[in-house]
Amino acid sequence: MAYIALYREWRPQLFRDIVGQEHVTRTLQNAIRQHRFAHAYLFNGPRGTGKTSAAKILSKAINCEQGPAEEPCNECHACKGITKGTIMDVMEIDAASNRGVDEIRDLRDKVKFAPTEVRYKVYIVDEVHMLTTEAFNALLKTLEEPPPHVMFILATTEPHKLPATIISRCQRFDFRRIMGRPIVDHLRSIAEQKSVEVEEEAYWMVARAAEGGMRDALSIFDQLISFGGDKVRASDIISMVGAIGTDVLARLAEGVAEHDAPKALGIIGELMDKGKDVGQLLHDIVTYFRDLLMYKTVPHLEEVRDRANYDRDFAEVAGKFEIPLLIQLIEQMTQVQNELKWQSQGRLLLEMLVVRLCQMQSFDPESLLKRIQELEAKIAGGLPAAPTGQMPQGQQPSPMQQIQMPPQTMQSAPPMPQGQLHQQPPQQQMQTPRPAPTPAPAAPQQQAAPAPAAAAPAPAPAPQGGMLSGGLDKIVTHPSPEALAHVRQFWPRVLDDVKARKITAQAWLLAGTPVAVDNGYIVVAFKSPIHKETVMKPIHREIIEPVFTQLMNGTPHQLYAVMETEWDKFQAHFQAGAASAAPEQPAAAEEEAKDALVEKAQALFGSEHLEVVE
Template sequence: MSYIALYREWRPQSFADMVGQEHVTRTLQNALRKGRIAHAYLFSGPRGTGKTSSAKILAKAINCVNGPAEEPCNECPACRGITAGSIMDVVEIDAASNRGVDEIRELREQVKYAPTEVRYKVYIVDEVHMLTTEAFNALLKTLEEPPQHVVFILATTEPHKLPATILSRCQRFDFHRISGRQTVDRLRQIAADKQISVAEDALWMIARAAEGGMRDALSIFDQLISFGGDQVTADTITSLLGGVRTDVLSAIASAIAEKDMQQALTLLGSLLEEGKEAGQILHELTVYFRDLLMLKTVPGLQEVQDRAQYDKQFAEIAERFEAKQLIDMITRMTDTAQEMKWHNQGTLLLEMLMIRLCKDESDDKQELIRRIENLERQLAAGVIGKQSTQETFGTSGEKAQQSSLDRSTATPRQAAGTRSSQPAGTQKQTAKSPVSQPESSQPAPSPAARSLHKLIQNPNYDLFQKVSSGWNQVLDEVKRRKITAQAWLLDGEPTAVDSGNVIVAFKNQIHRDTVMKPIHKSVIDEVLSEFLGEPCSLVAVLQSEWKAFKQQGHEELASTAEDPLVSETITLFGQDLVEIED
């Protein structure tokens, strides 16, 4: 006897053999028991879930010599003939290759004739969504009022592509994906019948690869039997399908839990050297962490899990993560998977993801705490609203603020005396003197220059060289993450770097102001921190401010040192703890 593929050999021959579609079989059996046979059915659902098999079982049930019956007997000539495909009155049509209006017109002519071998003529139209619009229009009238001896069974994986006029003329049944547990049970039954030894984790790997399709699962199992003989193990599946073994996924998860970046990258490199695709590795890792999350949040709901069993090691790994951590990690994985669709460097993205997952969050927390404490100090001093904004964004309108400050230094009594003791013409000239006085004297250092004073005194030349030589890389990475942020950053040029700040000078004020907006600055700060390997923050200034600062920085030190009060304060508290404000 010639070889028959497993999915054909184990195709369900009765409604009782159907797996995972109880809602469909129950409805059809009730209709058969009551004699309520419709003229048109629509079976829709994912591939390999039993649509065509159910159509043939239904055709046997309504044409069985004992029927219409809830179950076909599979013994009478009608049942055996339909199973073998030898009954001319049961016609199976592939709509993908017979999609034109001419084929439908021919079918419409054939339905007029009465069946010759069985009770009903049954037309099973597979992949019906492939019919053309003209073909659907030609089928409408026949489908609405077919002869009493005709039953149409339409099957499709994409019911949304069918016209509403077709849908409204059919009884629709939606087939569900078959669960992992049901697939494993079916595979175990077949393995026992074939006397094949299959490891439990191997069965679950097949079920996951099938993605809810029983036909896919049987095809994979058939291929594994040919490859591994009477012994099918997890290694057999990974060798054939290119998946990742569970023990390797467990080792990667343990390395991430321990923040062991070297071990995680070593394991990842080993998988890549074996020829595993980056996308496949990421998919397997995402499913594994999904299972960790399910066990962590709903440990008693094992039917929603995607694993064979929860051994002690898996439970221990789940305990090392918080639920929020797992959610964040899965979110990063899915985001990376989405980026891989538009990026030709999948391996690089996967390595970057692994580094992020292993990165110690304590550094970020310490940086956040430092920034919060700094903000609290500024709020306590009452300068966060005005001074910090000026120091960050420069000194546009600085002359007007300086004029207002000069005018406020004169007491009301002095102002009144001046107005009363001088003639009108003299008063007008005197009123202008506070405004013109700063212009005649040496200009005071700008707020931006004062805020940058520590950077110009202790610049980090090594980091500056790294940023300058790799500025194009920084721009490319910013563009990949947020193209609008890169467009505004193009106008800037790095001018200095210290351990916590990167100074970038801009020609235009609008570019400087826009990159400092949180929506853009957060992206740029993240890229700079990753590029330099330590937390960094962008400080944007105008090129004119930067040049003025370099010229005025040392002169400011000399002028302030001459003030006895300032000198005494510096002596008592030290230069680093003293900030001079006008």
């Protein structure tokens, strides 16, 4: 007799022989016992999980001469004929090679005839998702209302490719991937009957390589017996399928736990020199660390184990890791797994990963909580006392005094001084309640009256990207012409730096012109309102303002955008206010005051924006 492969020799012939699908077999057996079996079934699930075998057993159970019975007898003419494939009333159709509408029409014409040898005609359509749309449409009516002597069993690995109209006409059964323990037990029973000695770790390595498919496990086990003879060792499967032994993975995990990068890289180098595939190697490492995590979390739950037994050595390795660190390590490895699909330098990527894993530190929630409590205690203790030279208690500075900078500072070259900015941020300064306005606008150098003794609580800072209340009269009070000249001199470089960070932010800023620098702000004028509004959005300000700070030698400066018309009105408003505020003087003194006023206006707005009218 010719040799028969293990997966064919050990193909299930009874419902109880199907491994790992008890939820399916129990439902089918109960339906047969109650004579409630449907006219159409849909079996879907991964490859090698028993879909076609269950369909064959179901067809034997309903056609058995001793039944219909929960289990076929496998002795009668019907059972033997269905097993051998000689009963023409039970047909197994491969939809991949019979996928056209003509084949389905031929099937539809034949279903109307009564069976000749058994009770029911059974059509097992394997890989049904391969049928064309026209073939599905031709099958719809027959599948919905078949003759009483016909049963359809559709099997597929990709149910999402089936039309909803097909799925709704069937009873659906989802076959699951088979866990490692049932596969190991089934392989052990086969090895005992074959009188083959197999190491325990070899069983688990075969189960892992099968990825939940019993047919794949039997095929690998069959090849392994041929390779090793009467005694199968774990080293045999390592040589045959390129797997990695748990002892090697344990040494690699110890290297990671001990932060010993040379040791871990040496193990990776040895494995790569033996011709191991990078993707498979990383998959095995991820699986091993996953088992470490499962052991630390649920040490007594065998169903979640994927690799070898939880022996003493495995427990010692697991004891060197904490659960949070294992989670971080696995996250890093799975991220590199995704990157491997698009990289050609797989070994380099794996070696960089190993170095990162060796450098990762364990996360200690207790130490973090302790640090947070220490910070809270410091905050609760209060801030340090204010520096000397502050105003008397009960008297707060007016808004203009808060933003006014020393006159001698305004004449100094940039960058702007940091002391004033650090005492109170510009946003808070701009929002301090102002005193009642006077009928005529005050000159820039004039100081407002002090605020009331009982000052209101300090308001919250203005939202990022918003316009400050009060406008230019609060921002531009004592501008620095040297700072403005500095900004204009290096403005092309500012645009280049902004472009390097984000080209769209540079495109909006390109339409503006710097017109003033004061109080930690760089005022930029625009012709178009859309440029002004867009450049003030937070997504652009967070790109532009760091460049401003770098330009001003580390002094924080924010962007304030205005329209050119608004800036011109502000200039005219200032000139009118300055003229009305000038006192009557003799002719010589008046001429001297005019010169001083012109100098101040030039310092404020620049000579190119000022016209002196006699």
